[in-house]
Amino acid sequence: MYATDLRVVAGDATLLGPVALTVGAGDWVNVIGPNGAGKTTLLRALGGLADFAGRVDHHGKPLEALSRRERARGVGFVAQSPTIPAGLTVEQYVLFGRAPYLRPLAAEGPYDFEVVARTLAELGLAGLSEREVQTLSGGERQRAALARALAQEPRLLLLDEPTSALDIGHQQEVLELVDRLRRDIGLTVISTMHDLTLAARYGDHIVMLASGQVVASGPPVQVLTGPHLAAHYGARVDVITHRGQLAVVPIREDGTPSSLSAPQPSPRTKEHRDARTQPR
Amino acid sequence: MASTRHPTRPPASWLAAAAAAALAVLAAAVAIGPISLPFSDVAAVLVDRLPLVSVDHGVAPVTAAIITEVRLPRVILAGLVGSVLATAGTAFQATFRNPLADPYLLGAAGGAGLGVTVALTETGGSLGTANPGVTMAAFAGALLAVALAYALGSSADGRSGASLILAGVAVAALFAALQTLLLQRDDEAVRDVYAWLLGRLNVAGWDEVRLLAPSAAVAVGAMVGAARRLDLLALGDDEAESLGVNAARLRLGVIGAATLGTAAAVAVSGLIGFVGIIVPHAIRLRAGPSYRRLLPLAAILGVPFLCGADLLARTLLAPAEIPIGVVTAVVGAPFFLALLRANRVGRA
Numbered sequence: 001m002y003a004t005d006l007r008v009v010a011g012d013a014t015l016l017g018p019v020a021l022t023v024g025a026g027d028w029v030n031v032i033g034p035n036g037a038g039k040t041t042l043l044r045a046l047g048g049l050a051d052f053a054g055r056v057d058h059h060g061k062p063l064e065a066l067s068r069r070e071r072a073r074g075v076g077f078v079a080q081s082p083t084i085p086a087g088l089t090v091e092q093y094v095l096f097g098r099a100p101y102l103r104p105l106a107a108e109g110p111y112d113f114e115v116v117a118r119t120l121a122e123l124g125l126a127g128l129s130e131r132e133v134q135t136l137s138g139g140e141r142q143r144a145a146l147a148r149a150l151a152q153e154p155r156l157l158l159l160d161e162p163t164s165a166l167d168i169g170h171q172q173e174v175l176e177l178v179d180r181l182r183r184d185i186g187l188t189v190i191s192t193m194h195d196l197t198l199a200a201r202y203g204d205h206i207v208m209l210a211s212g213q214v215v216a217s218g219p220p221v222q223v224l225t226g227p228h229l230a231a232h233y234g235a236r237v238d239v240i241t242h243r244g245q246l247a248v249v250p251i252r253e254d255g256t257p258s259s260l261s262a263p264q265p266s267p268r269t270k271e272h273r274d275a276r277t278q279p280r
Numbered sequence: 281m282a283s284t285r286h287p288t289r290p291p292a293s294w295l296a297a298a299a300a301a302a303l304a305v306l307a308a309a310v311a312i313g314p315i316s317l318p319f320s321d322v323a324a325v326l327v328d329r330l331p332l333v334s335v336d337h338g339v340a341p342v343t344a345a346i347i348t349e350v351r352l353p354r355v356i357l358a359g360l361v362g363s364v365l366a367t368a369g370t371a372f373q374a375t376f377r378n379p380l381a382d383p384y385l386l387g388a389a390g391g392a393g394l395g396v397t398v399a400l401t402e403t404g405g406s407l408g409t410a411n412p413g414v415t416m417a418a419f420a421g422a423l424l425a426v427a428l429a430y431a432l433g434s435s436a437d438g439r440s441g442a443s444l445i446l447a448g449v450a451v452a453a454l455f456a457a458l459q460t461l462l463l464q465r466d467d468e469a470v471r472d473v474y475a476w477l478l479g480r481l482n483v484a485g486w487d488e489v490r491l492l493a494p495s496a497a498v499a500v501g502a503m504v505g506a507a508r509r510l511d512l513l514a515l516g517d518d519e520a521e522s523l524g525v526n527a528a529r530l531r532l533g534v535i536g537a538a539t540l541g542t543a544a545a546v547a548v549s550g551l552i553g554f555v556g557i558i559v560p561h562a563i564r565l566r567a568g569p570s571y572r573r574l575l576p577l578a579a580i581l582g583v584p585f586l587c588g589a590d591l592l593a594r595t596l597l598a599p600a601e602i603p604i605g606v607v608t609a610v611v612g613a614p615f616f617l618a619l620l621r622a623n624r625v626g627r628a
Contacts, residue, residue, distance in 0.1 A: 044518065047522060048521075049521045049522060067524075068521070068524045068525070068526060069524040071524070072522060072523050072524035073524075075522065076522065077518065077519065077522035079516060079518055079519055082515065082516070082519060083377070083514070083515055083516040083519070084515070085514045085515075085569040086569060087564070087568045087569040088568070088569050088570070089287065089568075091287050092287045092288050092568075092570060095287060095288065096511065096512055096515065096523060097523070099508065099509075099512055099523045099524060099525075100523055100524040102508070104505075105505060105508075107286070108286070149522075152523070158522075
């Protein structure tokens with residue numbers, strides 16, 4: 001996938017761009033950036049869901065040269081919090097992923113049901129196919145949304161903050177699943193991420209956006225640096241290496257990584273020392 | 281493996297049962313009235329009316345005329361109106377992802393009301409089957425109101441449909457105000473206008489059926505044909521687009537079809553409320569949220585619903601008639617409130 005001079009404009013305001021981005025087949029790229037940086041806008045433009053100027057190619061073909069249905073067969077999109085109508089079962093929901101392959105007024109055939117059954121099995125949802133999606137847990141629901149996108153048999157999967165509603169266990173479960181699928185079926189993944197440590201852990205490449213511009217792009221070690229995060233997030237963090245992997249750790253003004261550290265009088269500010277030594 | 285029953289299409293047995301219910305109520309509605317007629321006579325006369333079939337039914341010509349010229353057009357008109365309103369309500373609920381949307385959401389009722397009021401006050405016309413001008417004014421008014429709401433509402437924010445609903449509310453309020461102004465200057469027309477507003481199947485003849493049938497067929501066909509895409513639209517515009525649906529075009533097409541059908545229905549029958557809410561939600565309780573099931577079932581079951589309501593309207597206080605809009609509202613309002621209560625949970 002290849003994008004150049006990509007811009008998204010709303011009225012007089014430029015929401016995004018110009019952005020240039022190249023993503024190889026089978027890569028996993030995470031898009032990070034502070035709130036309002038244009039992460040979701042970028043994702044939607046790359047999938048052809050937002051009007052854009054410039055050029056986006058999917059597998060060598062310009063996006064606007066593809067019909068909607070052709071595009072939908074190649075690109076799966078999972079929204080940050082998918083809208084799922086009450087009463088809809090997992091099987092009904094995942095079957096919607098076959099829509100791009102159906103002619104108008106046609107019904108799903110045996111192959112469509114086979115794809116759905118296979119996808120449900122791959123994602124560990126086979127036993128839940130008759131359950132209502134709204135009654136599932138957060139992790140199960142996110143897997144159902146992934147299954148719906150994967151039933152499109154896409155080559156590119158766009159995920160908008162796939163883990164934002166999940167606890168850390170389910171975050172790992174969903175991201176591990178995406179990674180396994182990426183390896184198994186050669187899926188290309190572009191995901192927006194809020195959690196920087198997870199963004200470093202999964203995926204090969206990070207794009208950092210701020211105010212609609214790409215401000216850093218490259219492997220996690222090059223993008224996730226203290227100065228970058230300070231400049232664009234206004235964050236005070238340490239980027240540490242733990243077991244050979246990056247971790248982004250918020251720091252307090254006194255320099256201790258977290259309040260769990262042994263309480264030591266800080267030499268830097270009198271206020272802090274006073275606060276810490278006050279009896280409870 | 282795939283289940284034997286398709287998860288989102290209506291089973292053939294459901295469609296057959298719905299059609300049988302529709303036919304049974306249609307037959308009962310033709311047979312029951314001030315003069316009760318045996319089913320066998322009704323059947324014989326109707327079969328005799330079919331092309332190339334001749335039955336020596338032995339029914340008196342006057343009785344046969346009651347069947348074919350008085351009751352049959354009224355029953356068929358009620359069925360068509362019921363089908364159109366139920367389908368349009370279902371389609372609007374899908375289009376706006378709002379379970380409480382009904383066919384008059386974008387101002388069709390206010391537009392038709394103003395059209396009728398203009399026709400009756402400014403031209404000195406009067407109500408009745410012999411006045412196609414009033415019917416056409418209602419039709420034009422309804423189309424105009426929805427077109428205005430669409431033009432105003434879709435430019436601001438074409439994606440969510442929320443501004444479209446607000447524009448519909450504004451247009452309806454404007455048209456209602458203009459209608460009040462006109463009626464204040466001409467109080468003789470007030471009665472006629474209100475008689476029309478409360479529903480006027482009682483003056484129905486074949487002319488009304490001929491006027492409504494083509495619009496109804498096109499509108500219901502287009503909405504049922506869009507059912508699968510409306511299922512995708514229920515997931516949100518972005519996800520629908522990612523599945524290959526042009527959300528803006530689908531919304532415009534469905535609103536256009538629903539408005540064509542609703543405007544024609546309102547023009548021949550007056551304002552009949554709640555059909556577009558009751559029928560889809562009653563079906564939803566049994567058939568689930570898939571519009572591929574809801575839309576065809578609503579198109580069929582709207583027929584017996586409104587035929588039955590009309591039957592009640594003309595028999596409960598016979599020989600007097602209750603306006604059908606009152607019957608559907610008296611049944612519909614409590615249902616609507618129960619629905620609201622049930623909807624407290626899990627809806628935005």
